[in-house]
Amino acid sequence: MDLKHYVFDLDGTLIDTEAAVLKTWQHTLKEYGYEYSLNEVKVVLGVTTDIGLQRLNAHADENYTYKWQTNYESYSQEADFFEGTKEMLKLLKDRGCSLGIVSSRSQKEYERFFKSFHLDELFTTVILEEDTKEHKPDPEPLFKYMELTGADKDICIYIGDMPTDIQCANNAGVISGLVTWNGSGISCDEAKMTFNDPKEICDLAMCSDGTFNRDKL
Structure with a gap:
């Protein structure tokens, strides 16, 4: 079947926010009397605030x-598209693919901190924290995406940078793709595909017969 729906995580996948996010967590936790190194707070990446606090x-x-979002304002300017990701998204859109976002970010954070990236010009469907009761690695966010778009799981791929992204995709029966271009060094054997460069996703979309054989995974 044709692979028509390319769904992406946001932080650490399309946009390099890691330094800004970790510094904000460290800063905000200090206000509550906690001293964590930047390495220690990495456990919060890819999950909601409640889960992040639990892990720590x-x-x-x-x-x-509220305090986290206020503090993030000081660091948010450090965020930017990973090299090649914006061009990759434009190519996918030009080829008629449907683009989506499934992120643990809240609606307020998305509107406040990602508006400058003009994501609404590229993505037709965005699933955020408030849109589902359960969150990654639970499959509900991807089920919500498929419900809203009417997409069959066989024509979808979900691409992220964390094991929770891969588990979410696999739990939903969607092809899972792990990106390594962020330099995090994170690996996940459960991922069906691995992308070291955004160009590899372009190659996937431009394969000669325009189709993707799931049986080869």
């Missing part, structure tokens, strides 16, 4: 998210 065994009040 940190306790915070209901103001934590």
Whole structure:
């Protein structure tokens, strides 16, 4: 079948936000009396705030998210597209592919910190934290994407940078793709495909017969 729906994680996959996110977590946790190194707070990457706090065994009040978003303002300018990702997205769109985002970011964060990237010009469907009850690695966010678009799982691929992204895709029966172009060194044997460069996704979309054989995975 044709692979028509390319769905992406946001942070660490399309946009390099790792330094900004980690510095914000470190900064905000310090306000609550916690001292964590940047390496220690890496466990929060790719998950919601509540799960991140649980992983760090940190306790915070209901103001934590507001404080985090306020502090992120100071670091958000460090974020930018990974080299080649914007061009890859434009090529996919030009070839008639449907582009989607499934992210653990909240709607407020998405509107506040990603508006400058003009993502709405490229993506037709965006699934964020508030859109589902369960979150990655649960498959519900991808099920929500397929519900809204009417896409069959056999024509979808979900591409991310974390094991939770791969597990979400596999749990949903969607082809899973792991990116390594962010230099994180993270690997995941469960990933059906690995992409070392955005050009490899372009190659996938431009394969000679225009189709993708799932049986080869």
